[in-house]
């Protein structure tokens with residue numbers, strides 16, 4: 001097996017914003033153009049490996065408000081447009097806008113979604129204040145430099161009492177892979193995700209009310225560790241942090257990591273499980289009256 005560039009999936013933080021010095025986070029934020037390039041490069045492979053993202057997206061949209069008063073909706077970090085299409089179906093009277101930082105993702109989205117696809121950054125939304133009734137973001141804010149800034153932007157573009165629905169990953173996500181790499185070196189190989197308490201704080205600070213956040217860990221089987229890592233790569237979830245390995249990870253380190261990956265019955269078979277902590281949140285912008 002050739003050495004692999006094991007740079008996928010790692011970055012973010014016990015903190016809402018970079019740099020995470022207050023909590024001793026080693027990494028600095030991924031540069032936006034690297035995030036855009038990484039997801040753009042994965043756009044063609046994304047749908048084939050994004051079944052979890054679709055499943056979470058479907059559940060998230062079930063938590064949405066009724067159609068009344070919903071005229072303009074933004075799907076932030078829309079990727080290939082799966083949620084944008086569902087939103088257009090659920091809210092046939094509304095205009096749905098799909099926004100993503102990766103042009104490659106938007107190209108894929110345009111092939112399935114007939115609404116407006118806009119290039120842009122969740123942390124600097126190209127929309128007027130109070131111009132939207134519903135903001136949805138499915139598994140994208142974990143890629144922001146500062147989730148707090150994204151929440152503030154969501155609050156800015158929403159009208160008073162406008163709705164926010166988001167899903168992101170929690171700190172238990174991929175703990176097995178993180179644990180396995182920790183036996184090899186002290187580099188950052190796997191993301192560290194924000195806990196629900198911090199998300200709650202961020203939403204309060206951004207002026208949201210009626211905040212409801214729930215977290216659930218889902219475990220998935222993979223034939224082996226490589227299959228999991230291939231899936232992460234196919235999603236575009238690359239490690240763009242300063243703490244990532246700057247060299248090709250060699251065969252020995254890789255073998256060591258795989259051997260250290262937690263298994264139910266060591267040596268019996270090579271199949272593994274990976275945990276994903278799914279956090280779903282809803283809130284509405286304050287100021288809509290009693």
Ligand SMILES: C[S@@+](CC[C@H](N)C(=O)[O-])C[C@H]1O[C@@H](n2cnc3c(N)ncnc32)[C@H](O)[C@@H]1O
Pocket residue numbers: 035036039040050053054057076077078079080081082083099100101102105120121122123137138139140143144145235
């Ligand atoms: C895991 S994908 C999720 C895509 C889609 N929401 C779905 O459910 O399939 C994350 C998406 O967020 C986008 N993204 C990352 N950072 C972003 C940012 N700062 N602003 C807008 N989009 C961003 C990526 O380009 C990628 O398409």
